[in-house]
Amino acid sequence: MSFSKSGFLAAVLALGACIPNPATGVAASGDTLRVQYTSGTGSYVSNDVVSTSVHRDADGNEVGSTDVYKPVEHQFRWHDWKYFQGREELDEHDFYRIAGDEEAADKVAKVRSSAALRMKIGAPIAIVGTAAALLLGTIVRDNPTVATLGYIGGSAVGTAGGLVFYWGARDMKNRHHLPSSRADRNADVVEDCNEGRCTRLPGGHGRRVGER
Numbered sequence: 001m002s003f004s005k006s007g008f009l010a011a012v013l014a015l016g017a018c019i020p021n022p023a024t025g026v027a028a029s030g031d032t033l034r035v036q037y038t039s040g041t042g043s044y045v046s047n048d049v050v051s052t053s054v055h056r057d058a059d060g061n062e063v064g065s066t067d068v069y070k071p072v073e074h075q076f077r078w079h080d081w082k083y084f085q086g087r088e089e090l091d092e093h094d095f096y097r098i099a100g101d102e103e104a105a106d107k108v109a110k111v112r113s114s115a116a117l118r119m120k121i122g123a124p125i126a127i128v129g130t131a132a133a134l135l136l137g138t139i140v141r142d143n144p145t146v147a148t149l150g151y152i153g154g155s156a157v158g159t160a161g162g163l164v165f166y167w168g169a170r171d172m173k174n175r176h177h178l179p180s181s182r183a184d185r186n187a188d189v190v191e192d193c194n195e196g197r198c199t200r201l202p203g204g205h206g207r208r209v210g211e212r
Helices: 002-018 092-099 102-139 145-174 181-184
Strands: 032-054 062-087 088-090 187-193 197-202
Touching: 032 092, 032 181, 062 092, 062 181, 088 092, 102 145, 102 181, 181 197
Parallel strands: 032 187
Antiparallel strands: 032 062, 062 088, 187 197
């Protein structure tokens, strides 16, 4: 019993440590609060169906078909934004806290608190389920039915725990929990950069700063 408890605790701590809360608690420095938008283009290659060959028998009846695949390059546009205090990049929660938007900071904190809880709950469930599946699949060899059911049940529990952990980890890693318009209202300066060229405009807390 002590082994299982210590093992689960170690696993939970190890998994949780991989995805810490990104908020650092950095102090307000009085420097300009800035939201920087960046956008650009990218490409990726995928194997797409470019044509289909239809196969017919001697009487002209269709008996099958074969899809022809070819690597095709696709273009896409990407868009993102970051938070800054002076030249220092901030986490979303730190940005709103320093800006004095307590409601926004609390919303981000609650999302991450829920994410941390899901990771702590999901990790041990995943471990228990996976361990049960492996143990029952190897120990109960004299009863194949029980071994099979144990493996299936344990795997299902392990998968469910893994999904709960994944959902928590996804929210913890997500850099944006509130819309960018909320960030604009709290910024002194909003900077829009496209392919390296930036335009600066005043944010909700800002003053006119021109362009560069």
